[in-house]
Amino acid sequence: MNSFSYNKAHDVAEAVADIQEHEGARFIAGGTNLLDLMKENVMKPAHLTDINRLDLADIKENEEGGLTLGALVTNADTAWNERVEQRYPLLSKAILAGASPQLRNMATNGGNLFQRTRCYYFYDTATACNKREPGSGCSAINGINRIHAILGTSEHCIATHPSDMCVALAALDAKVNVTGPNGDRTVEFGDFHRLPGNTPHLDNNISQGELVTSIDLPPSNFTKNVFYLKVRDRQSYAFALVSVAAALDLEGDVIKDIRVAMGGVAHKPWRRREVEESYIGKVASTENFRALAETMLTGAVGFGGNTFKIELAKRAIVRALNEALKSGENL
Amino acid sequence: MKTQYIGKPVSRVDGLAKVTGSAKYSADFKVEGMLYGYIVSGSIAKGRIISIDTSGAMSLKGVLQVFTHENVSGLPWFSIKYKDMDAPTGSPFRPLHDDKIIYSGQPVALVVAETFELARYAASLVHVSYQEEDFTTDLVKNMDQSYKAPVGKLGYVSPKSRGNADEAFDQAAFKMSGSYQHGAEHHNPMELFSTTAIWENGKLTVYDKTQGVSNCQFYIGNVFGLAYKDVRIISPYVGGAFGSGLRPQYQLFMAVLAALELKRPVKVGLTRQQMFTFGHRPVTLQQLQLSASTDGSLESIKHEAFSETSRFENYTEIIVNWSGTMYNCDNVKLKYELVGLDMYTPVDMRAPGAVTGAHAIESAMDELAYELKMDPLIFRLKNYADEDQTEEKPFSSKELIACYREGAEKFGWTKRSIGPRSMREGNQLIGWGVATAAWDAFQAPARAKALLSIDGKLIVSSGTSDIGTGTYTIMTQIAAESLGLKIEDVTFKLGDTNMPLAPLEGGSWTAASVGAAVKGVCEDVKKKLKKMAVKTKTSPFYDTSSKDIVFDSGIISDVNDSSKSISIVDLMRIAGVNSIEETSTSGPNPINKMKYTFNSHAAVFAEVKVDEDLGIVRVTRVVCAVAAGKILNPKTARSQILGGVVWGISKALEEESKMDHQYGRFMNHNLSEYHVPVNKDINDIEVIFVEEKDDIVNPLGVKGVGEIGIIGVAGAIANAVFHATGVRVRNLPITMDKVLQIAEDDKNQVAV
């Protein structure tokens, strides 16, 4: 771990100013990801701006009729919040599928969006990794890539974004509110994270000086037929090999609206609205779900260790939608 | 005799200390003026260090020294001096010895500073440049380099073939062949390795995490040229070790080196990542060919195993020998070879060899049972080995049939339908599997000391170790029972080289070895007390026969006349004796050892549910029936078996150290990516101890329970997965991709 200076900010303005003032500075919230990376010398911020004291720890009604989640609300408090459970059960389920109770008690909603990949090479400074050290190469492409991406990869990086929460946020059309040196802006969830392309060191489209203040959830009809399926190597405390956030809005057995987002398969939560739209008005059936899954996976490429994910992802989509159809009784 | 503790579920005597935090583990010892060391790990697998730039680290205030091969001198040139008691044949690794890099993660420098944080930061400023050389770490690609495993490692015996297995195989009516693969595993005890070394007035005191204080004393004495009597190793509590603490680990060397040089106490601990840099359960490839006649009698067993080792030591374990003793068969052909690779030497890990061999043998038995269309349990009973055919000796005891019977009954085995994919619950395919396990019941010489004081309190000590298995507790029970004392009046001490010598804590032999010494020394004290009772004039037993004297709860009485009695305390008082001290040695009976084979056994039954679409395997039930002689404490013994079963589940489904052969480096070196089961992965586990009386194996009739619990589990689960799905996954761990048979590069499986 490197040595660094530290400041506890009291309000948003101070936080944004503090990070501007220090080169190589980072915000720290729950610290569950950043501190691990610092201990492994993967991230070496020269300064930390502690944001835990900022007034961003509420869940509020928003003007649209949905909920706004403060950036500093913990993952646990979000998942167990009654309004979230009732109106956005998909989000609750997704959060609870992640990490462990101890971690969820510390992890914040803001920090969750920024958590970094779990690629082994990214974590080990003895190896080449374009994300950690641009231009050094990608060890995973010809290495151990069982947990890596099959969609949207580039020759420079095949890492995944490991979050569960973000998969549900993508499915629910969330928006992220950001404050920076140039004022406030709102980012559509689909535009928040990036694909690796030839800039694998960038995980998202937020600049280092920008602070996430909250996440807006629009009103949602996906309260009943929802399911979050997380396929992993053990029953808890493991990142997703493939995860699926599935939501159906039904009229009889006809699909009024549908959402399918995938985690563990790409550098960002993977969602394709045009595919979802093409199933509106169709019958909610295993055949249609399978056809949708095939389309969702078009263009998928495996790298040996992770090739199994292509078929697994299709099956996971079908399973998740079928479970959602059963009103998610056995969640 | 009324006092009875042996065989009772006595709770851990160290339980309170552990849950209240007063039990001190090696990293908990703090000494005034202590310095902290942080180890810099190498990043390449093979080559030379061209230079080490320590200037950045040394320029920090509070950094005392950076030790590297360039400034460490005066240590023995001959590698034999680095041999410890558990070293395989070869030439042991010498930390900071020269500029050669022989494995990835090799320690290349030790930074010593006033605080841990400073040492860690300074370590990040040490720059090492290397000249890399070609290396290879892939067993599969180097099979042509294999060589016969040499003898020489403690406990290793070469395999013995018999009959003509090739011919029998060719002629048999039913046969199977299969190759099985095991990935590498690291022990990953919860407690990280840590050492604190204190050099004072020409004497060295070391707090270490180890399974053998005397082994560390021996090693440190030899490496640093110190008299053994001037080296004291203390290790009262060990937070798990599983074999990783059998050999002195490099943080011990580092702490002692720095303490001797800097003349201040030094603490050095390993990080979790560094826990992946000093020995592992080796990758192993096995070939099995079995054949049977139409009635299900085994005609031949052919078993070959190839294991990786380092280039500098021949790590050996007993894998294939089990094929010669598990079942009755006249034609057995066994082969065990090693392949040297550019990695650290593997080290014993819970049930070394047996757990690897048993998975293959028991899977193969299952495969042949399907060929024969026979129930796999009946097939095993049909080929039951009544005696050890390899050594042509009887077993001192073998209640494996009772394990099969009681286990099957508890599990409900008779309700099993024989065909694969014949049981399901919605999209969950259900499978039931069975497997057998065997392990050696060793005993080694051990010493113990007893000190009975005038207040009636007994302290027994022996330089053994309690790695969490319950040694403190069972030794206290044995002592209390042997001397007829209340258990509260007995204290057992261990983990100190000032105590009488005990063997390394491993191989499930501590209960038998140290237990015999404890029993022996308590009996010596008893003899003295009896003599005192009949020789002391004012004693009620004066001038009577000592044969009639019995001990119970601290009272000595006449077996025929209970009114005639005296407490031990009073007897010592009237005899004018303040304390009684005895030391004694116990060892195995060589004649019995020559005449009999000593084995513990188990039968494991497992139920799995496999998601038909996703390939996810869950183990929903396990019954493990164990025959391990006398069970000294059913509570601690049960915990040992439970832990073994959990680890067996881990091995079967989750656990693997993933080596990247581009780097020759284990990559999933943290507990987030190195998977072991979490609570949710573990469901019903039932442990049965079948009655097994054995007067031959050792004076206590115990066989040890540390390893027998893990051995059969992976086989039972693999067989259950086949029963559920019809897919034979021969490559552990059985992950969903393999079950789904969609991993394109994995050709190791066949659909049925």
Ligand SMILES: Cc1cc2nc3c(=O)[nH]c(=O)nc-3n(C[C@H](O)[C@H](O)[C@H](O)COP(=O)(O)OP(=O)(O)OC[C@H]3O[C@@H](n4cnc5c(N)ncnc54)[C@H](O)[C@@H]3O)c2cc1C
């Ligand atoms: C062992 C382990 C297992 C895990 N398993 C899972 C899992 O299964 N699924 C899952 O989804 N997650 C999992 N996690 C990840 C966990 O969810 C994240 O670590 C957590 O959400 C990060 O939140 P934090 O508040 O602790 O962030 P921090 O560690 O404090 O920060 C992370 C990053 O976000 C930045 N940051 C934080 N807040 C803001 C903000 N408001 N604005 C701008 N930047 C900000 C920081 O600068 C930093 O770079 C796991 C973590 C661990 C350690």
Ligand code: SF4
């Ligand atoms: S996949 Fe990305 S994160 Fe992993 S090694 Fe390649 S570049 Fe680095």
